[in-house]
Amino acid sequence: MGVVYTAASMSLDGYIAGPDEQGFAHLFSWYANGPQQLPTANPEVSFHMSEASAAHFRELADRTGALVVGRRQFDLTGGWGGQHPLGVPVVVLTHRLPDEWPRAEAPFVFRSGHIESALAQAKALAGRRAVGVSAGSVARQVLNARLLDEVWIELVPVLLGGGTPYLSELSRPPVLLEGPIAIAAGHGVTHLRYRVRRA
Amino acid sequence: MGVVYTAASMSLDGYIAGPDEQGFAHLFSWYANGPQQLPTANPEVSFHMSEASAAHFRELADRTGALVVGRRQFDLTGGWGGQHPLGVPVVVLTHRLPDEWPRAEAPFVFRSGHIESALAQAKALAGRRAVGVSAGSVARQVLNARLLDEVWIELVPVLLGGGTPYLSELSRPPVLLEGPIAIAAGHGVTHLRYRVRRA
Known part of the structure; x- marks a missing residue:
């Protein structure tokens, strides 16, 4: 079974x-x-x-078989115009269907309910490849359900001073990770990959 | 004149x-x-x-000529028993002198007042070497006064879920940095060094 990871660009x-x-x-x-x-x-x-960064991104794309994203990210990106750049099916966690969705040609599934069932559907879609879950509230739910295997951080040299944390409201802090199991120095970003340690 | 840096171990x-x-x-x-x-x-x-990590720490120690720390860190460490591990003079920002201080044999100076004057004293003590300022409120004051040159992050693979942020309450976000200008992979830590970009 593929791993479950979250990945995001994060400020210092x-x-x-x-x-x-x-x-x-x-x-x-x-x-x-x-x-x-x-x-x-x-x-x-x-x-x-x-x-x-291109090598890092290609590796991420090659590994990924499906995504689970929150409604907020879906709305912020306008549903990626109907095709996520990674070219994989996307499970969107939401309590209400967006206007004009679903679309026949776009591989997007809309689900309410528990993160566990959304993740199970994404795993079925991904086959042996990994499932990526979007940072923020979705990643937090997956982490708190002890279903997150890896955290990928694209660390960007900026201080934003506030906003949306990557992983917060942990149900059982502290959460220990291993690694980085990979480091790559891009331009204006450091790619870091960690494994969530199972207690 | 030596650079002014802050350095701290920080959770993901x-x-x-x-x-x-x-x-x-x-x-x-x-x-x-x-x-x-x-x-x-x-x-x-x-x-x-x-x-x-040892090579990284030796470099930090070699570069540093004096420190500016807050009263909170001074109290948390018990004044490092009178001798900071880096072996350099320490300027402590505080409004009230701690009991039994200053001590004749311990190179600690206690100052109230503006960060600028504390930093000037530390620079005079450091000569051509760098001044390190402690993370948290002191680093924030130095950053907001546009007097911070470098940020060193010892990035530790743990999620703490809350606590004291490294650099927060910025007066002019976003703050752009350059780098990392150095990366070193220790065991259980990634050493990252950034330069604060001057607008």
Whole structure:
């Protein structure tokens, strides 16, 4: 069975979004600050990264078979225009269906209910590949349910001063991790990968 | 003139102390989890680190000529028994003199007043070497006064879930940094060094 990971660009002070949903230009600058062009599954999205970041991103993409995201991220990105850049099915946790969704051509599934059942559906969709869960409230639920295997941090050299923490409201702190089991130095980002230690 | 830096062991969720002043056993485990014995200026304190951490620590020690710390850190450590492990003079920011201090044999100076004057005194004591300022409120004051040159983060793979943030209450967020200008992988810690970008 594939691992369950969460991955996000995070500021040095631990935020994945700044105050009032600002700060993304800083957090995501590494997607567009290098020479390596990286097409994605979404024809309207391509990246230009440093070589180290491109290699890291390709590895993440190769490993991933499905995603679980929250409604907030789905709305912030406009549902990625119907195709997530990783080109995999997406399970969206939400209590109300968004307008004009689902779409026949877009591999998005909408679920209310427990994180466990959403994750089980994503695992079935992913087969032997990994399931990525979005940072913030979804990752927190998965971590608190002891179902998170890995934490990937794209550490960005900015202090945002507030906003949305990456992993907060832990039900059983402290949570110990192992690693980093991988480090890569991109341009304007350090890619770090940790394994959640099972007690 | 030497640089002004702050350095601290920080959890992955951005805390330099956990809730209720807990978590130090995790944050400081890298000082004692390796084969390299490292004597310090304080005969009662010696460290046992990984080789990478020892090299990192020696570099930090070699660079540093004086420290500025807050009263909270001074109290938490019991004034380091009168001798900071780095063996340099320490300027303590406080509004009231601690009992039984100052001591003739201990290179500690107690100051109330503005961070600027405390920092100027520390710079005079440090000569051409760097001044280290303690993380938390002192580092925040120095950063907000635009007097901080570098941020050193000893990133520890634990989520504490709350506590004291490393750098918070910024007067002018976002604060951009450059780097990491150095990365070293210790055991149970990743040493990262950033330069504060001047606007």
